[in-house]
Amino acid sequence: MPNPLVECVPNYSEARRPEVVEAIMATITSVSGVRLLDRHSDLDHNRTVLTFVGPPDRVEEAAFRSIAKAAELINLDQHTGEHPRIGATDVVPFIPISGVTMQDCVEIARRLGRRVGEELGIPVYLYEQAATRPERQNLENIRRGQYEALKAEMGVVLDREPDFGPERVGTAGATVIGARYFLIAYNVYLTTNDVSIAKKIAKAIRQSSGGFRYVKALGLTVEGYAQVSMNLTNYRETPMARVVEMIRREAERYGVSIHHSELVGLIPQEALIDAAVWYLQMDQFKPDQILESRLYAEAQSNAPSKYAFLDQLATGTPTPGGGAAAAYTGATAAGLVSMVSQLTIGKKKYADVEDHMKAILAQAETLRSELTATIERDSAAFEAVLAAYKLPKDTVDQQLGRSQAIELATMGAIQEPLQVARKAVRTMELALITVQEGNLNAITDAGTGAALAYAALIGASLNVRINAAALQNKETAGQFLGEVGVLEAHATELNAQVRSVLAKRGGLALP
Numbered sequence: 001m002p003n004p005l006v007e008c009v010p011n012y013s014e015a016r017r018p019e020v021v022e023a024i025m026a027t028i029t030s031v032s033g034v035r036l037l038d039r040h041s042d043l044d045h046n047r048t049v050l051t052f053v054g055p056p057d058r059v060e061e062a063a064f065r066s067i068a069k070a071a072e073l074i075n076l077d078q079h080t081g082e083h084p085r086i087g088a089t090d091v092v093p094f095i096p097i098s099g100v101t102m103q104d105c106v107e108i109a110r111r112l113g114r115r116v117g118e119e120l121g122i123p124v125y126l127y128e129q130a131a132t133r134p135e136r137q138n139l140e141n142i143r144r145g146q147y148e149a150l151k152a153e154m155g156v157v158l159d160r161e162p163d164f165g166p167e168r169v170g171t172a173g174a175t176v177i178g179a180r181y182f183l184i185a186y187n188v189y190l191t192t193n194d195v196s197i198a199k200k201i202a203k204a205i206r207q208s209s210g211g212f213r214y215v216k217a218l219g220l221t222v223e224g225y226a227q228v229s230m231n232l233t234n235y236r237e238t239p240m241a242r243v244v245e246m247i248r249r250e251a252e253r254y255g256v257s258i259h260h261s262e263l264v265g266l267i268p269q270e271a272l273i274d275a276a277v278w279y280l281q282m283d284q285f286k287p288d289q290i291l292e293s294r295l296y297a298e299a300q301s302n303a304p305s306k307y308a309f310l311d312q313l314a315t316g317t318p319t320p321g322g323g324a325a326a327a328y329t330g331a332t333a334a335g336l337v338s339m340v341s342q343l344t345i346g347k348k349k350y351a352d353v354e355d356h357m358k359a360i361l362a363q364a365e366t367l368r369s370e371l372t373a374t375i376e377r378d379s380a381a382f383e384a385v386l387a388a389y390k391l392p393k394d395t396v397d398q399q400l401g402r403s404q405a406i407e408l409a410t411m412g413a414i415q416e417p418l419q420v421a422r423k424a425v426r427t428m429e430l431a432l433i434t435v436q437e438g439n440l441n442a443i444t445d446a447g448t449g450a451a452l453a454y455a456a457l458i459g460a461s462l463n464v465r466i467n468a469a470a471l472q473n474k475e476t477a478g479q480f481l482g483e484v485g486v487l488e489a490h491a492t493e494l495n496a497q498v499r500s501v502l503a504k505r506g507g508l509a510l511p
Helices: 018-029 056-073 102-120 146-153 195-205 240-253 269-280 291-302 310-312 322-342 350-388 397-438 438-466 474-504
Strands: 005-008 035-042 047-054 091-096 124-127 175-179 182-190 217-221 224-234 258-264
Touching: 005 102, 018 047, 018 124, 035 258, 056 091, 056 102, 056 258, 056 397, 102 124, 102 175, 102 182, 175 291, 182 195, 182 240, 195 217, 195 240, 217 322, 224 240, 224 291, 240 258, 240 269, 240 310, 310 322, 322 397, 322 438, 350 397, 350 438, 397 438, 397 474, 438 474
Parallel strands: 091 175, 124 175
Antiparallel strands: 005 047, 005 091, 035 047, 182 224, 182 258, 217 224
16 A cells, blocks of 8 residues: 555745745745645735645644744735635645545544634634535635635624634634645636636636536736636546637637646646647557656666565575664654654644754754664674674684784674664653653654664664674773663663653553
């Protein structure tokens, strides 16, 4: 099953102040696992559309942070633009990409809506697949009259009651949140500045006034041109080429033509291929005839497994071995500490520990990076030991050189797991803090991080001990063993503290 992947395409009522847009983008990219794929800002619309993807919980968190930042920096009382809007963050749709159902996206939308309403005090309306009322499935119904009408009618007109949040509008306006299938935002510019022509064409093609199904359209003036602004909500049922040709024919009725067109955000490759096939009349075309698609398919079939390290670990070779596995386990533990830190940051309930969690996050990410790098270094160090033992020993000089090489390589084989042991204990210290102060809903994740760090420490110390026993310099060996003993004792204390907090704060019945 593919990794769960959700797309979010929020629209913000700002494009003329790039520093504001950059600040909003920074909140999105601050969430690990989230990838910002596209930014489209239109000065006439005074609107920015961002596209980002990632695991469902990470995308949900990124959306919340961006809504909070937009509410802080955008004042709808001072906003003007061609595009209809009711909020600083105007609309936030979630789209299932892989390993996620539409119902999953509906639940994300409703969960986020409740949080935005409660924590940010912003009225929230649910739309499309997440709508709680049939009339709210259509975004246009919710946005009727825009921010100014909503401000006057909320709390007075019954059907303006939001799904979440207060029945009053602040300067951030209201936000519409929902779940939908992939939508193509597509604009066609005409060779005229007469907006009335664009409005007539929009009326002819949109579903609500008798046009194409799955087409929403408005006539606007943008950059001195009349523009037909569209959302194509099902490009398979109503292909782009068909819509464009209808616009071309309608435009000819008024003595104008298409000047150019543009995409807002991203488009599925399939939609462009369908348009190319239609215009080129390639009736026998097959998708695998595309060179890049064929190359990608072959590359994917030959791609290494994401479990490559675990597969290598299970083979009958000496490396990777216990030391590398300890480093891998320690990196996993640090990853869980990062996860819990991020699930705590930005939560109103945990505002008093936010700075502390940010510091922990930075340290945990450094540890995760360092421990990950140690995986290969540990294997290389042990392979150096094996190579030293294979050196010739036929003469006295060769025996002496071999002995020295073994001693030196063994010292190197001790240093790597010793570093893992040190970092594992530091990871345990951070995990303890996340268990004590972090998001209570993720307390067992923090506890798991502590347990894995403890296991990493034990595995690393075993590797230090076995290699120290092989050293000829017993004084140096004793120093290594002494440090490992101190680390083990400290780790045992930390483990006991973690279990105690899990029992008290988490309500877990632990033996």
